[in-house]
Amino acid sequence: MKNNNLSLGDRFAEISVFIITAIALLIGWNLKSNVENRAYLFEANGISVQAPDGWRQIQTSGDEAFHSAELSSDGFGTTYIVRNIPIPADASAGGIASLLTLERGQKMTAFRVLDQREVNVNDKIAYELSYVFVESNPDLTHASAPKVVYGVDYIYINGNQAVVVTYWAEEGKYEIDLDRFHRFLQSVKF
Amino acid sequence: MPKSSKKSTAPQGRAHVWRDEFILILSLIVFTGVIYALSDTLSPMLQGPVLVWAGVLLALVPAFIWLAFFYMQDRAEPEPKSYVFGIFILGCLLAAAVGTPLIDSIFRVSKWMYADSITTLLAGILVIGFTQEYLKYAAVRFSVYHSDEFNEATDGIVYATAAGLGYATVLNMQFVISNGGVDLGAGVIRMAVVALAHASFAGIVGYFLGRAKFESEPIWWMPLGVTIAAVMNGTFNWLRGQVVQTGVNLTGASTNPWLGLVLAAFVALITMGVLVWLMRRDAGVKHEK
Numbered sequence: 001m002k003n004n005n006l007s008l009g010d011r012f013a014e015i016s017v018f019i020i021t022a023i024a025l026l027i028g029w030n031l032k033s034n035v036e037n038r039a040y041l042f043e044a045n046g047i048s049v050q051a052p053d054g055w056r057q058i059q060t061s062g063d064e065a066f067h068s069a070e071l072s073s074d075g076f077g078t079t080y081i082v083r084n085i086p087i088p089a090d091a092s093a094g095g096i097a098s099l100l101t102l103e104r105g106q107k108m109t110a111f112r113v114l115d116q117r118e119v120n121v122n123d124k125i126a127y128e129l130s131y132v133f134v135e136s137n138p139d140l141t142h143a144s145a146p147k148v149v150y151g152v153d154y155i156y157i158n159g160n161q162a163v164v165v166t167y168w169a170e171e172g173k174y175e176i177d178l179d180r181f182h183r184f185l186q187s188v189k190f
Numbered sequence: 191m192p193k194s195s196k197k198s199t200a201p202q203g204r205a206h207v208w209r210d211e212f213i214l215i216l217s218l219i220v221f222t223g224v225i226y227a228l229s230d231t232l233s234p235m236l237q238g239p240v241l242v243w244a245g246v247l248l249a250l251v252p253a254f255i256w257l258a259f260f261y262m263q264d265r266a267e268p269e270p271k272s273y274v275f276g277i278f279i280l281g282c283l284l285a286a287a288v289g290t291p292l293i294d295s296i297f298r299v300s301k302w303m304y305a306d307s308i309t310t311l312l313a314g315i316l317v318i319g320f321t322q323e324y325l326k327y328a329a330v331r332f333s334v335y336h337s338d339e340f341n342e343a344t345d346g347i348v349y350a351t352a353a354g355l356g357y358a359t360v361l362n363m364q365f366v367i368s369n370g371g372v373d374l375g376a377g378v379i380r381m382a383v384v385a386l387a388h389a390s391f392a393g394i395v396g397y398f399l400g401r402a403k404f405e406s407e408p409i410w411w412m413p414l415g416v417t418i419a420a421v422m423n424g425t426f427n428w429l430r431g432q433v434v435q436t437g438v439n440l441t442g443a444s445t446n447p448w449l450g451l452v453l454a455a456f457v458a459l460i461t462m463g464v465l466v467w468l469m470r471r472d473a474g475v476k477h478e479k
Contacts, residue, residue: 013411016413017327018324020320025320028317032297
């Protein structure tokens with residue numbers, strides 16, 4: 001194809017189309033952030049969180065104070081859980097992490113701990129436990145391969161209770177959704 | 191702004207372009223009806239890879255129909271077939287390499303755009319509409335636009351339609367593959383809707399491109415064209431969502447995809463009518479001068 005030299009007008013026209021598209025996408029990104037960050041105040045069982053709007057509220061069981069999962073038609077729905085676990089007075093966060101590891105190892109398929117360390121979250125000391133497991137959907141009609149799920153627990157000692165904030169997300173979505181989870185984590189009050 | 195080597199617009203010289211567009215709309219409706227009737231009557235038991243391949247073949251049909259009619263009728267001043275086919279392929283490549291990753295993986299629109307009706311409309315225009323229409327514009331503007339073969343205003347519509355059909359073909363193929371095949375009846379309706387819609391919005395971009403090349407248009411001309419196409423794109427998808435959903439029952443929302451095809455055919459015919467009128471008006475104004 002033979003290309004003629006571009007006139008200044010042609011060049012400006014090209015740039016202006018690019019700019020208008022970029023502006024539209026920037027506004028679109030802002031809209032995305034706005035929708036994804038919509039939250040409502042959830043208060044129960046001694047905790048309060050800014051829960052993601054539009055997620056499925058799951059019936060809590062046992063020591064769970066909050067359990068919510070993103071609606072997902074394709075694969076594993078990103079999940080946030082907050083638990084209030086009664087503990088002995090001398091229990092340490094590291095000890096709770098060991099108990100959780102044992103518990104998850106028994107319940108979850110192919111559970112592996114990836115990392116554990118003490119961290120500072122929002123001026124509070126927490127114990128961070130990162131792990132991976134394979135989703136085991138009990139629904140036999142679920143016609144897709146099991147998903148590899150990455151998870152992290154943040155364990156806080158609060159008197160005679162351990163508050164455990166959990167994040168589970170499918171392998172490919174874990175890093176992408178991490179910022180949103182951090183905002184949720186910062187909203188947890190107990 | 192003045193431009194060099196301008197030539198006159200001559201819509202009459204490309205009368206078959208409008209015929210091709212009309213035949214595309216008509217053929218797609220007939221083809222959809224035939225496949226739907228066959229699927230309904232014969233109920234073919236396709237499974238696995240055969241079902242996927244059947245879907246992929248269906249996805250290619252709209253582009254094939256248009257390209258075939260274009261090939262047969264473009265005799266008066268033939269547009270290089272390799273250029274038209276090349277733009278079609280470029281539309282496919284841009285959709286697969288840029289459009290889909292940007293919309294699905296970076297913006298992840300399916301996760302948030304259905305939060306409420308206004309968000310669906312805005313995301314459809316700002317993210318999906320602008321991305322898709324810019325890429326169709328880019329497929330023409332950064333390839334054949336500056337060549338000597340782009341020598342009539344209607345060439346903009348021809349090449350942009352080829353890019354739009356390329357984009358639609360990839361979207362349809364991705365839909366088939368990601369679902370492991372489609373029900374032939376419902377699938378063929380969806381493919382016809384996507385092809386008609388993308389060809390129509392690309393036609394708008396093409397009209398603005400044609401005028402931009404052969405008239406002294408202001409700097410806002412081309413952004414206006416892409417914006418109109420993007421707004422129509424987003425509004426159409428929003429409206430289709432409203433129209434095809436006929437109710438909610440115990441198994442979920444019930445839909446009537448035929449209403450989507452009626453809407454797409456209506457939009458395509460109206461768009462074509464407006465473009466014919468605009469081109470004739472432009473030619474008349476030029477003739478008076």
